[in-house]
Amino acid sequence: MALKGFAGFAIRKVGAACITVFAIVCANFVIFRLVPGDPLRMMFKDPRVSAEQMQLVRERFGLDKPLGEQFLHYLRELAHGNLGISFWQKRPALDVIADRVPQTLLLIVTALIIAVILGTILGAIAGWKMGTRTDSVILTIALSLYSIPAFCMGIILMLIFAFQLSIFPLGGISTAASGFTGFEYWKDVAWHMFLPALCVVFWYGGEYVLLTRSAMVDALGQDYIITARAKGLKESAILKNHALRNALLPVVTITGVNLAFAVAGIIEVETVFSWPGIGRLVYDAVMKRDYPVLQATFLVFAVAIVLANLVVDLIYGYIDPRIKVGGEE
Amino acid sequence: MTKLLHGLSSVKGFVMLLWTNKMGRFGLIIFAVFAVIAIFAPFLHTVDPSATGSCENMLVPPCAQFWFGTDDLARDIWSQVIYGSRISLLVGFVAAGLTILVGTLVGIIAGFYGGKIEEVLMRIVDFFMMLPQLPLMIILAAVLGPSIWNIIFVVSVVSWPTTARVVRSQVLSIRERAFIEASRCIGASDSLLMFGEIFPNVVPIIFAQSVLIVTEAIYAEAVLAFLGLGDPTTVSWGMMLHFAFESGVMSRTPNWIVPPVASIVVLIIGFTFLGTAVSDVLKPGYRETRGL
Numbered sequence: 001m002a003l004k005g006f007a008g009f010a011i012r013k014v015g016a017a018c019i020t021v022f023a024i025v026c027a028n029f030v031i032f033r034l035v036p037g038d039p040l041r042m043m044f045k046d047p048r049v050s051a052e053q054m055q056l057v058r059e060r061f062g063l064d065k066p067l068g069e070q071f072l073h074y075l076r077e078l079a080h081g082n083l084g085i086s087f088w089q090k091r092p093a094l095d096v097i098a099d100r101v102p103q104t105l106l107l108i109v110t111a112l113i114i115a116v117i118l119g120t121i122l123g124a125i126a127g128w129k130m131g132t133r134t135d136s137v138i139l140t141i142a143l144s145l146y147s148i149p150a151f152c153m154g155i156i157l158m159l160i161f162a163f164q165l166s167i168f169p170l171g172g173i174s175t176a177a178s179g180f181t182g183f184e185y186w187k188d189v190a191w192h193m194f195l196p197a198l199c200v201v202f203w204y205g206g207e208y209v210l211l212t213r214s215a216m217v218d219a220l221g222q223d224y225i226i227t228a229r230a231k232g233l234k235e236s237a238i239l240k241n242h243a244l245r246n247a248l249l250p251v252v253t254i255t256g257v258n259l260a261f262a263v264a265g266i267i268e269v270e271t272v273f274s275w276p277g278i279g280r281l282v283y284d285a286v287m288k289r290d291y292p293v294l295q296a297t298f299l300v301f302a303v304a305i306v307l308a309n310l311v312v313d314l315i316y317g318y319i320d321p322r323i324k325v326g327g328e329e
Numbered sequence: 330m331t332k333l334l335h336g337l338s339s340v341k342g343f344v345m346l347l348w349t350n351k352m353g354r355f356g357l358i359i360f361a362v363f364a365v366i367a368i369f370a371p372f373l374h375t376v377d378p379s380a381t382g383s384c385e386n387m388l389v390p391p392c393a394q395f396w397f398g399t400d401d402l403a404r405d406i407w408s409q410v411i412y413g414s415r416i417s418l419l420v421g422f423v424a425a426g427l428t429i430l431v432g433t434l435v436g437i438i439a440g441f442y443g444g445k446i447e448e449v450l451m452r453i454v455d456f457f458m459m460l461p462q463l464p465l466m467i468i469l470a471a472v473l474g475p476s477i478w479n480i481i482f483v484v485s486v487v488s489w490p491t492t493a494r495v496v497r498s499q500v501l502s503i504r505e506r507a508f509i510e511a512s513r514c515i516g517a518s519d520s521l522l523m524f525g526e527i528f529p530n531v532v533p534i535i536f537a538q539s540v541l542i543v544t545e546a547i548y549a550e551a552v553l554a555f556l557g558l559g560d561p562t563t564v565s566w567g568m569m570l571h572f573a574f575e576s577g578v579m580s581r582t583p584n585w586i587v588p589p590v591a592s593i594v595v596l597i598i599g600f601t602f603l604g605t606a607v608s609d610v611l612k613p614g615y616r617e618t619r620g621l
Contacts, residue, residue, distance in 0.1 A: 147601035264463035298464045
């Protein structure tokens with residue numbers, strides 16, 4: 001390696017991410033063309049669509065050209081930010097997605113921050129008290145919450161708090177035609193967001209409990225803890241300055257990797273609560289068989305995950321010198 | 330530990346070992362209950378779950394004839410829940426079987442040969458692991474069309490890479506052991522080494538992995554069906570929830586939603602606990618600490 005240190009590390013990581021993005025772009029092309037049968041027939045199931053009309057559609061979208069030419073066309077359009085036209089809304093798929101991004105970010109960022117904080121604290125407590133009753137209670141609850149599919153959790157919460165108790169709305173992001181402005185409006189949004197966010201917190205927080213607990217157990221078994229004890233440090237000081245600090249390292253790394261996991265939760269929770277974000281868009285696109293939007297959401301999710309991983313890798317490589325050394329082997 | 334898994338008597342031994350673990354016992358009981366329900370479905374006060382009834386039988390509340398009431402097409406909800414267990418277990422086990430087959434094959438070949446072959450295979454694995462699983466399953470299922478076999482295929486496509494990676498790392502350490510060298514010296518072929526010598530040693534890890542994949546496959550079937558990608562001609566818990574959501578009356582029919590949700594949740598928690606227990610008891614030293 002000619003390049004040393006962080007610059008070289010960063011360039012390699014960015015290069016790898018570019019290759020992955022290109023592979024995703026190719027996969028996205030291939031999936032919709034390798035299917036057995038005629039995808040156009042799948043889209044236009046109506047038998048009244050005649051062979052001539054099908055041929056016209058094929059020519060209109062360039063589907064009669066050889067695959068190689070189609071692929072180049074696809075890449076060219078992609079480079080111009082054109083991901084196709086939504087069948088359903090008759091406007092660019094990317095615009096349809098862009099409209100949904102703020103709502104999704106609002107929900108997921110709020111919920112993830114709460115989940116990470118709560119999950120880490122509870123996980124640290126469980127790990128610190130390993131083997132006690134507190135530990136086994138936290139562990140069992142966390143494992144259950146983590147394994148319950150997010151959409152089931154959503155339905156359970158909806159059943160209790162929206163149907164039976166009627167203290168939270170059934171779905172949506174704000175009360176329709178309420179005319180709320182300013183603070184009133186945001187209060188309304190928070191009220192609507194409570195159940196979907198709680199759902200994400202339960203399920204994502206459960207995973208953080210498990211992660212932090214095992215990292216904590218790991219850290220507590222290290223020699224430096226014995227040294228700290230031998231020095232006669234207070235238990236609280238050992239917990240704070242020695243165990244927790246080291247246990248948090250692996251927890252931070254896993255955050256980037258876990259985004260793929262978060263995407264699944266977003267789709268399920270937004271669908272259950274009709275939250276107008278990208279996740280709900282995926283469901284709507286499935287129901288309307290809106291293939292261009294479906295394809296575009298997949299691309300957006302996949303590329304977002306690659307980029308998020310890249311950012312985490314770079315930050316981590318910058319903070320922890322051992323990683324750079326490891327990467328240069 | 331490997332010997333433990335040979336033949337029927339060792340399966341019994343392994344189940345006994347799981348029984349000593351609290352989570353394992355819980356998981357085994359849940360699995361057994363659902364297996365019995367799935368096998369004896371026709372004898373459990375059920376009718377044809379997809380048979381629609383007459384108008385006056387639409388959305389009836391639970392009663393003596395319809396234990397859990399009926400849905401908006403007058404289908405018996407109790408029968409749907411009972412027969413739904415068949416689909417969940419079928420998808421779970423068939424998809425796990427396929428996944429394990431492909432994942433193990435790729436893992437053993439990559440780990441055994443190393444070099445360029447390993448490089449290429451592991452790059453493919455890494456690429457698949459980078460993709461968001463649920464969106465990938467959704468577009469594949471949407472493109473392939475609704476059928477239970479497509480769902481099984483889709484689940485296998487997204488889950489084999491994890492198995493391949495786990496198996497490979499195990500093979501890497503086994504490959505260096507003396508008995509492999511010894512077999513090579515007496516002229517064992519590559520395929521004999523891979524499947525005769527290395528394979529038996531990765532069986533425990535495959536076993537642990539397969540419990541995880543069954544769980545994932547059950548979850549995947551449920552969520553895909555719930556999102557409207559299921560096979561409308563088969564009755565599954567996810568499909569029931571999908572129809573309930575689309576019906577627009579679910580706020581008044583908890584008897585339609587609670588049974589499938591409860592079934593999914595209990596079955597998945599059962600398998601998750603079982604998976605945790607399997608990896609616990611396979612850890613070296615488990616038997617010793619229990620005095621077994």
